[in-house]
Amino acid sequence: MIRGYKGGVVIVSHDRYLLDVVADEIADLEDGRIAVYPGNYSEFAFEKQTRLLRQQQMFQIQQREISRLEEAAKRLLIWGRTYDNPKLIIRGKAIQKRIERIDRIDKPVLERRRMGLELEGWRGSNKVLEIRDLDKVFPASDGMDDKIVLAGLELLIWHGERVGLVGPNGAGKSVLFRLLLGQDEATGGDIVIGPSVRTGHYAQEHETLDYSLSLLDSVRRAAPLSESTAVAFLTKFLFTYEQIRSKVSTLSGGERSRLQMALLTLTGANFLLLDEPTNNLDIAAAEVLEESLADFEGTVFVISHDRYFLDRVVSRIVELDEGSLTDYPGNYSDYQNQKRNA
Numbered sequence: 616m617i618r619g620y621k622g623g624v625v626i627v628s629h630d631r632y633l634l635d636v637v638a639d640e641i642a643d644l645e646d647g648r649i650a651v652y653p654g655n656y657s658e659f660a661f662e663k664q665t666r667l668l669r670q671q672q673m674f675q676i677q678q679r680e681i682s683r684l685e686e687a688a689k690r691l692l693i694w695g696r697t698y699d700n701p702k703l704i705i706r707g708k709a710i711q712k713r714i715e716r717i718d719r720i721d722k723p724v725l726e727r728r729r730m731g732l733e734l735e736g737w738r739g740s741n742k743v744l745e746i747r748d749l750d751k752v753f754p755a756s757d758g759m760d761d762k763i764v765l766a767g768l769e770l771l772i773w774h775g776e777r778v779g780l781v782g783p784n785g786a787g788k789s790v791l792f793r794l795l796l797g798q799d800e801a802t803g804g805d806i807v808i809g810p811s812v813r814t815g816h817y818a819q820e821h822e823t824l825d826y827s828l829s830l831l832d833s834v835r836r837a838a839p840l841s842e843s844t845a846v847a848f849l850t851k852f853l854f855t856y857e858q859i860r861s862k863v864s865t866l867s868g869g870e871r872s873r874l875q876m877a878l879l880t881l882t883g884a885n886f887l888l889l890d891e892p893t894n895n896l897d898i899a900a901a902e903v904l905e906e907s908l909a910d911f912e913g914t915v916f917v918i919s920h921d922r923y924f925l926d927r928v929v930s931r932i933v934e935l936d937e938g939s940l941t942d943y944p945g946n947y948s949d950y951q952n953q954k955r956n957a
């Protein structure tokens with residue numbers, strides 16, 4: 616729709632895939648200034664990095680030039696005064712004028728402060744998850760028929776795999792996760808989680824958070840940390856000192872996501888069940904998550920609609936539709952190609 620639209624369109628979005636498909640110009644708002652880049656998101660990301668490195672080079676060259684001139688001016692002024700030579704003083708002052716007139720290149724911020732997410736993980740059972748003939752039916756209520764959500768599901772996930780779970784709204788993805796977590800009971804079939812597998816859960820609606828606790832207490836309830844260690848830990852996740860002592864309920868959606876990530880790292884899990892983890896994250900935080908998942912020594916099963924994230928993280932997609940699963944090797948783009956050619 617956007618591509619076919621005749622007028623101009625301005626989109627505010629964290630959806631990098633959408634921006635890649637429809638945008639032909641990116642405006643980057645940072646530190647109160649806007650910079651415009653031709654091209655889509657991927658081109659922007661590359662060009663921004665290139666510009667930053669170029670600016671860094673120019674900045675260093677200019678700094679060297681300025682120190683050289685400053686040295687020269689200083690020498691001329693000292694000689695001028697020592698030998699009482701006004702010509703040298705005039706030359707020294709002229710150089711100082713020149714330095715003042717230089718159009719200064721800003722020092723580029725190469726590394727912005729980023730969320731300090733480290734997902735450790737560890738090697739556990741080879742067979743992490745095995746689902747056999749799993750059914751989930753919600754029984755009829757007030758005049759409605761039984762609701763069959765999962766019908767004979769089969770799935771096997773091995774240690775180290777990154778599996779994306781996709782499917783339309785209401786397909787049963789969150790229900791499946793609830794069954795895996797033991798929060799709800801299956802109607803039939805088996806779920807076997809490997810003996811040395813510890814699951815960690817990231818909940819779509821942040822249900823894992825206790826809104827009545829402060830951030831500090833949330834962390835100290837999750838792990839036996841001293842107050843100062845807990846504060847340092849939360850600071851790594853970019854929370855301010857005031858926020859650390861405030862209640863979870865005062866946080867924005869993105870901040871709640873960051874807190875959930877923080878708590879997830881304390882669980883010592885080697886099997887992550889992530890339900891729409893990038894929904895509230897800004898692009899920088901999503902990239903941190905992608906990188907730490909890449910280094911994670913463990914298994915990841917992630918529900919996501921973020922196609923860019925899926926492309927970077929998963930190597931296998933399972934699609935849940937009409938109660939059953941279909942397996943597709945590869946990332947999101949591979950999945951799309953296979954669907955197109957099917």
Ligand SMILES: Nc1ncnc2c1ncn2[C@@H]1O[C@H](COP(=O)(O)OP(=O)(O)O)[C@@H](O)[C@H]1O
Pocket residue numbers: 753762764782783784785786787788789790791
């Ligand atoms: N406790 C429940 N009782 C009845 N129906 C439910 C219950 N929980 C979920 N459902 C239904 O199961 C279907 C799948 O829901 P869900 O797993 O949340 O979808 P999604 O794939 O979007 O995560 C939906 O139609 C939802 O209404």
Ligand SMILES: [Mg+2]
Pocket residue numbers: 788789790819
């Ligand atoms: Mg869901």
